[in-house]
Amino acid sequence: MTPKYTGTKLQSVANGEAFKAIVIGNANVGKTRMTYLFVNNEIPPVTKQETIGVEYYGKTMVFGMLDKSTRQPVNKSMRVSFYDTAGQEKYDAITFSHYRKAMGALVCYSVSDRNSFEAVEKWIDAIQENAGPNCQIILVANKCDINRTEWSVSKEEGYAIATKYKL
Numbered sequence: 001m002t003p004k005y006t007g008t009k010l011q012s013v014a015n016g017e018a019f020k021a022i023v024i025g026n027a028n029v030g031k032t033r034m035t036y037l038f039v040n041n042e043i044p045p046v047t048k049q050e051t052i053g054v055e056y057y058g059k060t061m062v063f064g065m066l067d068k069s070t071r072q073p074v075n076k077s078m079r080v081s082f083y084d085t086a087g088q089e090k091y092d093a094i095t096f097s098h099y100r101k102a103m104g105a106l107v108c109y110s111v112s113d114r115n116s117f118e119a120v121e122k123w124i125d126a127i128q129e130n131a132g133p134n135c136q137i138i139l140v141a142n143k144c145d146i147n148r149t150e151w152s153v154s155k156e157e158g159y160a161i162a163t164k165y166k167l
Contacts, residue, residue: 025108026116030142099130114152
């Protein structure tokens, strides 16, 4: 989940600006659970309800990069702001406005939900339309820990769409 950003954008982020990442995909694919676990290092409470609109999470992370003047490796800390979006269409107007100025996007689908996989292209198009061309996209196949007999999306299909969009 480490952003693969180079150049001036990452440099400006490392100098104090927050790295904005959006987490998108259909409802019930595990976006909130995944984000909460990553940010808090613990499993979220079972009583967690569906996301309405957008939920915000933040985490300070350390990234290795090259110092511009010395060309030596240095560690820079930066704040990563995760915008966990609702997957239901009724919230699209709210969530699309949060795509602006996003530097990264995690497009999530559940391997047990064929419809969520088929919607991946819709989510990628929405990012490209609303976040801009510099937003780096990562495709996330979620719920891979369930029994393979419950999978409705194969690894090969995931690789194919990632290859199609050069993710």
